Amino acid sequence: ELKVEQNPLFLSMQEGKNYTIYCNYSTTSDRLYWYRQDPGKSLESLFVLLSNGAVKQEGRLMASLDTKARLSTLHITAAVHDLSATYFCAVDPGVQGAQKLVFGQGTRLTINP
């Protein structure tokens, strides 16, 4: 059974600082997704990582995937308040062609002025 673990689960940081969220998963997969969720809202897709060594960047966020280590990272550069949200990684185990994503617990990120 695929398990996905994120750490940290809570992160409070100051504007301007850098930090990394980690996503570990337990079985082989080369399809990983990052989502953002604002309080009480839906999930917004951030990145799709589809191969070992994949790196995607959008603004102050950069995501990478190491399929051999079963690890993805979401790096935040020079954080700003607008990035405060909960971030989820989700892994596709590739079962029978269906996208049965397994989600991590989420990392609640709070960026303080």
Next chain:
Amino acid sequence: DGGITQSPKYLFRKEGQNVTLSCEQNLNHDAMYWYRQDPGQGLRLIYYSQIVNDFQKGDIAEGYSVSREKKESFPLTVTSAQKNPTAFYLCASSIGRGNNSPLHFGNGTRLTVT
């Protein structure tokens, strides 16, 4: 604009009553999904459907039922058999089998059962 519409946004029910949550999409996606989210937790898959008139149980299907009579619609019924139904329910869709594009999510329905 294409998207996924869930209704209602908030739903209150008494224990013992069945309740149906609506999910409609106009993205022409083949696959649709229902997830449950509890406070401070990730999403857990309830049911999914890859094609009209076919659906499969997810990880926590007990106490729930679905139908997929039309491509656009994937309603979820929370039955009285569901032990702890209060949660935030999210519907999603994707292009379908073999595709790697991300799931598109609706805005969710917050169900409270007392």
